[in-house]
Amino acid sequence: MKRLSLEGNNSKRRGLLAEGIKNFQIIQDLEGRSTIKVDGIPFSPTCLNCVDIPCKEFKTSEILPDVLNGMPANPSTKVCPVNAISEDRITGFPTIDPETCFGCGLCFNRCPYGAIGLEVGKEAKILHADSEIVEFIKSDSITEFSKNYELRINQDRTIIENIPKGGLTNIYSEILRIRALNQSFENLFTRNVLLCLNINAKIKNIGNNDIRIDLIGKQRNNIIVASIDLVGSDTLNIPRYLLDAIAVLHSRHNISKKSIIPLVVVGSYPNKRSDFFEMLGDIKAVTNFETKTFSLHFLIILMLFNKVLNFDEIEGAFSLSKDKKDIIKEAQAIIPGLEKLDYWFGSNYYGARK
Amino acid sequence: MKRLNINSLNQPASNIWDQLLAEGKPDNKASAIQIIQRNLITADQRTFYPLTVKILTSLGYNAAIGNQGDTSNRVDAFIKDASYSIPIEIKSPTEVMNINIKSVQQAVENKVILLSRQFYPTTLETTSLVIGYLYPEDRSGVYELIDDVRYTYGFNIGIITLHDLIVSLWEKDFEAIVFDKSRITNLKGKYI
Numbered sequence: 001m002k003r004l005s006l007e008g009n010n011s012k013r014r015g016l017l018a019e020g021i022k023n024f025q026i027i028q029d030l031e032g033r034s035t036i037k038v039d040g041i042p043f044s045p046t047c048l049n050c051v052d053i054p055c056k057e058f059k060t061s062e063i064l065p066d067v068l069n070g071m072p073a074n075p076s077t078k079v080c081p082v083n084a085i086s087e088d089r090i091t092g093f094p095t096i097d098p099e100t101c102f103g104c105g106l107c108f109n110r111c112p113y114g115a116i117g118l119e120v121g122k123e124a125k126i127l128h129a130d131s132e133i134v135e136f137i138k139s140d141s142i143t144e145f146s147k148n149y150e151l152r153i154n155q156d157r158t159i160i161e162n163i164p165k166g167g168l169t170n171i172y173s174e175i176l177r178i179r180a181l182n183q184s185f186e187n188l189f190t191r192n193v194l195l196c197l198n199i200n201a202k203i204k205n206i207g208n209n210d211i212r213i214d215l216i217g218k219q220r221n222n223i224i225v226a227s228i229d230l231v232g233s234d235t236l237n238i239p240r241y242l243l244d245a246i247a248v249l250h251s252r253h254n255i256s257k258k259s260i261i262p263l264v265v266v267g268s269y270p271n272k273r274s275d276f277f278e279m280l281g282d283i284k285a286v287t288n289f290e291t292k293t294f295s296l297h298f299l300i301i302l303m304l305f306n307k308v309l310n311f312d313e314i315e316g317a318f319s320l321s322k323d324k325k326d327i328i329k330e331a332q333a334i335i336p337g338l339e340k341l342d343y344w345f346g347s348n349y350y351g352a353r354k
Numbered sequence: 355m356k357r358l359n360i361n362s363l364n365q366p367a368s369n370i371w372d373q374l375l376a377e378g379k380p381d382n383k384a385s386a387i388q389i390i391q392r393n394l395i396t397a398d399q400r401t402f403y404p405l406t407v408k409i410l411t412s413l414g415y416n417a418a419i420g421n422q423g424d425t426s427n428r429v430d431a432f433i434k435d436a437s438y439s440i441p442i443e444i445k446s447p448t449e450v451m452n453i454n455i456k457s458v459q460q461a462v463e464n465k466v467i468l469l470s471r472q473f474y475p476t477t478l479e480t481t482s483l484v485i486g487y488l489y490p491e492d493r494s495g496v497y498e499l500i501d502d503v504r505y506t507y508g509f510n511i512g513i514i515t516l517h518d519l520i521v522s523l524w525e526k527d528f529e530a531i532v533f534d535k536s537r538i539t540n541l542k543g544k545y546i
Contacts, residue, residue, distance in 0.1 A: 239466075240459035243503075244459050248502050250505070251502035286466045286507075287507055
């Protein structure tokens with residue numbers, strides 16, 4: 001069985017497309033039906049059985065960025081946090097176990113060809129079709145195709161037409177259910193979402209209590225140090241953990257203060273009366289470190305919309321304080337019309353509870 | 355066993371030895387400190403916090419318990435000064451026996467809050483204090499973190515046990531040794 005090679009195309013943003021094709025779009029409807037549009041011409045998407053199976057595996061370089069190399073990190077390269085993706089023993093194609101999958105969208109985001117149908121919060125399916133696009137691809141040898149063509153996925157494309165209200169809550173319910181059995185699951189899931197947003201990141205290994213950092217990531221020259229609290233049980237401690245982690249990174253590992261970006265990922269934003277917001281403002285005022293705070297919800301939205309989180313481009317944004325307790329404007333700037341697309345827009349996934 | 359007279363803690367600071375040694379003062383410092391330490395090992399926040407503040411007051415500081423219930427000012431206690439105010443993180447033995455990493459993390463946060471919100475005047479270098487029952491375990495990583503914090507933020511985190519505070523107070527009250535208040539104001543790491 002021949003597989004399409006993605007050698008030399010490290011990023012999911014760089015796949016394959018015939019020369020001369022300017023626009024490649026994957027459109028996903030609410031029922032998980034997927035359509036590819038090549039310069040406006042619709043095709044039925046199909047799994048190309050990639051060599052490195054990006055829907056199933058992260059690269060080692062993605063999960064072990066070159067920072068804090070002595071840190072014993074979780075070595076899991078699996079994209080699916082519940083290990084629902086395997087390879088069919090007969091065909092070798094990736095396949096998704098519908099019983100295990102809960103439709104989080106990670107594999108959907110990773111597939112460069114739109115060949116995973118996603119019903120958000122329910123399940124994902126590998127799509128197979130003897131469609132025109134297969135013939136189109138077959139018109140060249142797979143190897144030549146790989147060498148000569150480059151897919152440039154338009155970053156502004158919408159890959160889902162709407163965000164089902166219940167789908168996302170199903171995802172969160174499932175995350176919390178699994179977290180109750182395995183507390184480190186929240187770190188693993190968050191890491192995988194950040195990887196999909198183009199942030200190489202590692203998390204501490206299970207049982208390692210010496211490292212007081214949930215996640216450390218790298219994006220170009222930026223070193224991202226993250227504290228993750230999806231259940232809201234530790235929110236007031238988060239600023240302390242970040243101040244500690246920054247000090248350790250700078251003092252012991254010689255990481256320049258300028259390159260460190262503190263990141264907080266919460267399940268939902270705290271109550272507006274919480275001291276959390278004021279504390280982040282204090283840290284900025286006193287130490288000049290600008291903490292970025294995201295809800296997992298918005299990170300998943302970014303992932304579903306195939307956005308990347310470019311820290312060089314969001315200076316000053318997603319930085320909360322006593323006087324700024326929501327991310328609504330920034331979110332709308334990244335995804336125009338989000339207020340119509342997301343039922344939860346304006347909720348505590350976007351800012352402080354009233 | 356001689357018990358700490360908790361109810362007497364609201365009395366004037368001059369009576370502190372009567373309060374600490376309710377059944378009479380031993381002749382020597384070592385015995386007195388031993389009795390006090392033994393009596394305090396089960397002290398919770400309600401006892402330990404006001405006692406700590408009272409000892410600091412007796413040493414000459416303008417110390418006060420923080421505003422409990424004020425979410426914007428969660429510091430346990432303050433030494434108030436016209437120029438060099440100090441936030442204090444207090445750990446009673448029933449919370450943690452040894453000063454630990456979390457205590458230092460909270461002291462760093464206290465320093466950030468005080469510098470930003472300016473409840474009282476202070477400087478970057480003025481210590482942020484942790485007072486606990488015992489010094490940290492050697493392998494706790496506390497001393498390394500204190501060094502990291504100083505290197506990264508320029509904050510001095512000072513740690514002191516109640517034992518050492520009481521020894522200083524004894525020396526001041528009964529051995530006529532002048533207590534140098536700057537020892538705490540400029541404390542970096544462990545009190546020596």
